[in-house]
Amino acid sequence: MLRPRITSTRELLALDGLWDFAVDDDTLLTPWAGPLAPALQAPVPASYNDIFTDPSIRDHVGWVWYQRIVRVPRGWTDERVIVRVDAATHHSVVYVGDVLVAEHEGGYLPFEADVTDRVAAGAEFLLTIGVDNRLTPDTIPPGTVTARPDGRLVQDYSHDFYNYAGLHRSVWLASRPAVHVCDVTVVTDIDGTTGLVDYTVEVSGEASVRVRLVDEAGAVVSAGEGRAGVLRVADARLWRPGSAYLYRLVIEAIVGHVVVDEYPLSVGIRTVAVDGARFPINGEPFYFTGFGKHEDTAVRGKGHDNAYLVHDFQLMDWIGANSFRTSHYPYAEEVLDFADRNGIVVIDETAAVGLNKRIEGGIAVAGGAEHNTFTSGFGPSIQDAHKREIRELIARDKNHPCVVMWSIANEPDSMIEGADEYFEPLFALARELDPTRPVTFVNLIAASPTMCRASQFADVLCLNRYYGWYEDAGDLVLAEAGLEAELREWEHRYRRPIIVTEYGADTIAGFHSVWDQPWTEEYQVGMLDVYHSVFDRVPAVVGEQVWNFADFQTKSGYFRVDGNKKGVFTRDRKPKAAAHALRTRWREIGRAK
Ligand code: GCB
Incomplete structure (x- = not known):
């Protein structure tokens, strides 16, 4: 899953800002079905815990709900429309209207949903994201939820940092073409003064692939065709600790003679190894x-x-x-x-x-x-x-x-x-x-x-x-x-x-x-x-x-x-x-x- 970016074929809308917010006290039966009540407002991105003064929010164990109206840009008629959540800690569900479009375990890695069939260019939709902060013996990290004699739930865990939760990173609405670059893997090596950039590209659907490697001044230093290959860079500038140099690998998916998708990736040419007791x-x-x-x-x-x-x-x-x-x-x-x-x-x-x-x-x-x-x-x-x-x-x-x-x-x-x-x-x-x-x-x-x-x-x-x-x-x-x-x-x-x-x-x-x-x-x-x-x-x-x-x-x-x-x-x-x-x-x- 590539990170969404703005390119000549892709657009991106940050959904950060104030979202309606409610703590689930078991009275919210279908929070996605309509406006949240009672609606507080919570900032995204942020943990919700220290935002509010109410200890029952800070110490809440279980689900909270974030909600907002989103309008799909009217130019996205022929595009796939993606909702991307950079992190929801720790377990999350995403609803477009009353339809569940994504579910994800793990609080620190991104996930996305293709919602094209649920939304329309130019129209609004209701986006609701549920986030559950519970850690259990089966989650990473693990934890246990216990109940105090008065019924309050308490989250225990072995690690030494507060169990902050919520939408910690950005939420995005992204467009991408139906035929698109889905993934790329780059491995670099050094041969004398030549840098080697081994690339493998995955594309959804039938398309040919063209790549070019551009230096920091904007000059093309190497180019190739096909879904995999090795680009050679003469007199390569290396990525070094304390002295980074980044090339840009521009990947194009082509159907007929039309570039249907373009995706750029920063590439640092460097090697890493373990050699005896050295690194x-x-x-x-x-x-x-x-x-x-x-x-x-x-x-x-x-x-x-x-x-x-x-x-x-x-x-x-x-x-x-x-x-x-x-x-x-x-x-x-x-x-x-x-x-x-x-x-x-x-x-x-x-x-x-x-x-x-x-x-x-x-x-x-x-x-x-x-x-x-x-x-x-x-x-x-x-x-x-x-x-x-x-x-x-x-x-x-x-x-x-x-x-x-x-x-x-x-x-x-x-x-x-x-x-x-x-x-x-x-x-x-x-x-x-x-x-x-x-x-x-x-x-x-x-x-x-x-x-x-x-x-x-x-x-x-x-x-x-x-x-x-x-x-x-x-x-x-x-x-x-x-x-x-x-x-x-x-x-x-x-x-x-x-x-x-x-x-x-x-x-x-x-x-x-x-x-x-x-x-x-x-x-x-x-x-x-x-x-x-x-x-x-x-x-x-x-x-x-x-x-x-x-x-x-x-x-x-x-x-x-x-x-x-x-x-x-x-x-x-x-x-x-x-x-x-x-x-x-x-x-x-x-x-x-
Ligand atoms: C450790 C843990 C770290 C703790 C630290 C400490 O070994 O890895 O998460 O915060 O000790 O200060 O006790």
């Missing part, structure tokens, strides 16, 4: 500096916002970060486009977070180990849901040069019996869908080098470590020794690249101490320093991604102070002392390259 991009060893991030801001929750997008990238540039992980779910496509454009390297993660009964709300819990196999705490179809997430993620993001690796899960219980049977087919699926990128998952500290059953399948060891925080809080001497001993053991046993994908300390901006006092700005700096000195001594470490870029909202709990405070920036993007310390280190690493 070369374009054949040159790459060292990741950066963050695990979240899509999270005040009021908007997980709603995509271009101002924060640009500002966050500005801050990453200021601090010298060259990469981030889309922890813990696929981010908006605008984010990946911007990373392509700005040469930022991305580890692209599925929403498979919290597959771990030893953790509750991000914290280790007693009793989790009662589940004695990997799947006993989850539903019978969780692995199918996980496969679907991998499929949809790779289908959406396969052509982004910024994406250098797939992460298929964050901190699952990979030491428990059955974790190997669960993960082996998932790694195989990711490799089958994309043989060109390394595949990883992110390991939890409890699953040590001798105990982890999933690391054997990973091309790169991605480790989240909290020595000096969840273990030996306040003792940086023990933290340093523990971290070094463990990293050396991973290095020795696996001889693969290691990226420490999380490390950090909760820090309240403005808290200070002359001692190693957790929660202070000095402690965050001190802890990062200790980790860095260890990374510099362990050759297999090819990257450091601090947890987290910014403070973010979590569910309530005595261990969270209005959310997780491990941000290097506050939630409103003000630097803590650690930001300045990282800036010195990462700019030096950047200069040394």
Whole structure:
């Protein structure tokens, strides 16, 4: 499913703005049948939770409804008409009038419906989108809904970020020709100074295909015919971390002599590989500096916002970060486009977070180990849901040069019996869908080098470590020794690249101490320093991604102070002392390259 775009053969209407909105309290029997009552207004894109002051909306468990009138442009008489939802968290149904036109599981990936037969050019229709925020033992991420004694439903989940819900990204009305380009897959390679662009195009119906590759100055540098081929680009400008160069592949579907569809795709020519304990991009060893991030801001929750997008990238540039992980779910496509454009390297993660009964709300819990196999705490179809997430993620993001690796899960219980049977087919699926990128998952500290059953399948060891925080809080001497001993053991046993994908300390901006006092700005700096000195001594470490870029909202709990405070920036993007310390280190690493 290609992202909708405006081209010479396609048009696009953003349906963002204020929609009528209602929380489903079981009295709304057929909300799609007519105007919503009682109708509040909710912004799209945004999570609905923090918009309203009413706690029964913020804490609602179940369906909410969004509705608006849409007018189809009158010129679209001969076009297919598509409704496209960039993300609806977590389960969604779409109605045109009283007809169900789409249903989708999974809160962070797009879906669409061809509504041509239900609408008319120039006429209005009623568009209603239901969104269900419930997480169950069979969803990705998983969760459980329980009832309090007074009947209120409560959503529980193991992961450590607030269960924001709603229409988090844009909704579109798109036109496309009946015979159109449905998909394109691009794989690039380098042969001396020549760039190779291998392309495969899928077209609906009978049409021939013509492609041309255009450089940033607008000159055609290569061209081809047919649904598949390899374009050669002499003296290719490569896509490099920190120095992106994007060509544009223009694909045309032709019937007779008429171009019936045109679709452009940005192409960055680059290679990525794992070579022993190194991670070369374009054949040159790459060292990741950066963050695990979240899509999270005040009021908007997980709603995509271009101002924060640009500002966050500005801050990453200021601090010298060259990469981030889309922890813990696929981010908006605008984010990946911007990373392509700005040469930022991305580890692209599925929403498979919290597959771990030893953790509750991000914290280790007693009793989790009662589940004695990997799947006993989850539903019978969780692995199918996980496969679907991998499929949809790779289908959406396969052509982004910024994406250098797939992460298929964050901190699952990979030491428990059955974790190997669960993960082996998932790694195989990711490799089958994309043989060109390394595949990883992110390991939890409890699953040590001798105990982890999933690391054997990973091309790169991605480790989240909290020595000096969840273990030996306040003792940086023990933290340093523990971290070094463990990293050396991973290095020795696996001889693969290691990226420490999380490390950090909760820090309240403005808290200070002359001692190693957790929660202070000095402690965050001190802890990062200790980790860095260890990374510099362990050759297999090819990257450091601090947890987290910014403070973010979590569910309530005595261990969270209005959310997780491990941000290097506050939630409103003000630097803590650690930001300045990282800036010195990462700019030096950047200069040394
Ligand atoms: C982790 C999780 C992350 C949490 C973090 C923390 O290991 O991957 O989602 O937010 O720890 O701060 O506890």
